[in-house]
Amino acid sequence: MPNLGATEILIILGIVILLFGGRKLPELARGSGRALRIFKSEIRESEQEEKQAETPRSIDPAATERRDDPTR
Secondary structure, eight states: OOOOOHHHHHHHHHHHHHHHOTTTHHHHHHHHHHHHHHHHHHHHHHHHHHHHHHSOOOOOTTTSOOOSOTTO
């Protein structure tokens, strides 16, 4: 990512204000924040699913059938 100084950020902010106007900026920032929040939550969910898929499942001994006598 490029290193942006204070002057570059001010220039970009000025261009954004000119393009969208002062009234649209809060709405634009709110929408961007929501999108970022959703994106982060989806990443967390996919990481949790990957971890669950990687962990081996243990077999419950009570759930397995034991056959000592083959005549049963």
